[in-house]
Amino acid sequence: MKKQVRFSAFISGILLAFLAGFVLHMGFAGILRPHSVIAEAEEQIKTKFIGEYDAQTVQDMTIESMVNALGDQWSHYLTPEEFTAYKAAVQNAYVGIGVTVEQKEDRGKIQIREVQEGGAAQKAGVQPGEWIVAVDGVSLEGKTMREARRLIAGAEGTDVTLTIQAADGTERDVVLTRSAMAVVPVKYEMLEQQVGYIKIVNFDSTSSQYAKKAVQALMDQGAESLIFDVRNNPGGLLSELLDLLDFLLPECDTFFSVSYTGQEVMYHSDENSVDLPVAVLVNQETYSAAEFFAAVFQETGRGQVVGVQTSGKGYSQVPIPLSNGGAIVLSTAKYFTPDKVSLIGKGVVPDMVQNLTEEQETALQKGSLPKAEDPQVQAAWRILTKTP
Numbered sequence: 001m002k003k004q005v006r007f008s009a010f011i012s013g014i015l016l017a018f019l020a021g022f023v024l025h026m027g028f029a030g031i032l033r034p035h036s037v038i039a040e041a042e043e044q045i046k047t048k049f050i051g052e053y054d055a056q057t058v059q060d061m062t063i064e065s066m067v068n069a070l071g072d073q074w075s076h077y078l079t080p081e082e083f084t085a086y087k088a089a090v091q092n093a094y095v096g097i098g099v100t101v102e103q104k105e106d107r108g109k110i111q112i113r114e115v116q117e118g119g120a121a122q123k124a125g126v127q128p129g130e131w132i133v134a135v136d137g138v139s140l141e142g143k144t145m146r147e148a149r150r151l152i153a154g155a156e157g158t159d160v161t162l163t164i165q166a167a168d169g170t171e172r173d174v175v176l177t178r179s180a181m182a183v184v185p186v187k188y189e190m191l192e193q194q195v196g197y198i199k200i201v202n203f204d205s206t207s208s209q210y211a212k213k214a215v216q217a218l219m220d221q222g223a224e225s226l227i228f229d230v231r232n233n234p235g236g237l238l239s240e241l242l243d244l245l246d247f248l249l250p251e252c253d254t255f256f257s258v259s260y261t262g263q264e265v266m267y268h269s270d271e272n273s274v275d276l277p278v279a280v281l282v283n284q285e286t287y288s289a290a291e292f293f294a295a296v297f298q299e300t301g302r303g304q305v306v307g308v309q310t311s312g313k314g315y316s317q318v319p320i321p322l323s324n325g326g327a328i329v330l331s332t333a334k335y336f337t338p339d340k341v342s343l344i345g346k347g348v349v350p351d352m353v354q355n356l357t358e359e360q361e362t363a364l365q366k367g368s369l370p371k372a373e374d375p376q377v378q379a380a381w382r383i384l385t386k387t388p
Helices: 016-025 037-048 055-068 080-089 145-152 207-220 238-248 289-300 358-366 375-385
Strands: 076-078 093-096 099-102 110-115 131-135 159-165 171-177 179-182 186-191 195-200 225-229 252-259 264-269 278-282 303-307 315-321 327-336
Touching (some): 037 055, 055 076, 055 327, 076 080, 080 093, 080 315, 099 145, 110 358, 131 145, 145 159, 186 207, 195 207, 195 375, 207 238, 225 375, 238 264, 252 289, 278 289, 289 303, 303 375
Parallel strands (some): 195 225, 225 278
Antiparallel strands (some): 076 327, 093 179, 099 110, 131 159, 252 264, 252 327, 315 327
């Protein structure tokens, strides 16, 4: 399964000393002492608990509870299996069944948001908008998104049985074989009046490379303006965002960060740029790097933002490997727009607000909303073509 919440450059091999220093800084010094209360509790469990338990599960839940206690919605713990999947996902490759899911208000099931072409789910007829209510016979009632993901995840070549609930409430079981999946993060096409359309799925590895090739291909076809669609984009790597902004924008500030040590860095683009009018499409699921992509065009006056207000994320996470093979993903920096504005709690407010109906939202998630019937695409197109 592909993780949805990421906006950091993956840093491999961070020394354990860094983790210790961070934990000390956060006021958890006792955790690292041989005779801490946690060590005491562990010893009491090992020597006196009469029941059976899995030590790895206890360890995982202890670490997860520590991170959750920080009260930061973006920091979390990855088990060894999840960390392996995470490292693959940021390369736009992963082992899974080819779906992207999200948890709605009903905690007893999770909704399928996207079905990847060529994946096991698509081959079995699974549709966006349907619900997963059980995995291998285990109900998702009361389960968190993380718990559901752990049930669905598994090794390449293994099978998983999902109980799928359709929109009409009927249920069916589908057996899917997990396989290696590659994600093409950019799609593009030419619209009427030489308006180039570029959909950026995420900002993970290779996304900038694909986006630059798309821009060049459209320019070779005579594009006179560009629409960048980052709706439902969950973000990704800062390096990919900065590389694409440097390619698109003239010399200007593009991004500002403040690390946990207080170090401030302002990033810039060089003087080379793509000199075409731009509109950026956003929605409530535009997240992290995708939000900052839109914000830069808005603040620099290089493009107009169309759609609805974005989600509002402003911390950067770094995965810190642990000795058990897992990792804690911690917020270690604050991110700001070029004008040093935080997006936390407010996101990016479009220059032109344009809503979709519930039916159109569903069709957009399924990838079945034609551009000619997409009010947000059409609003951006009218801006660029100066059509009333």
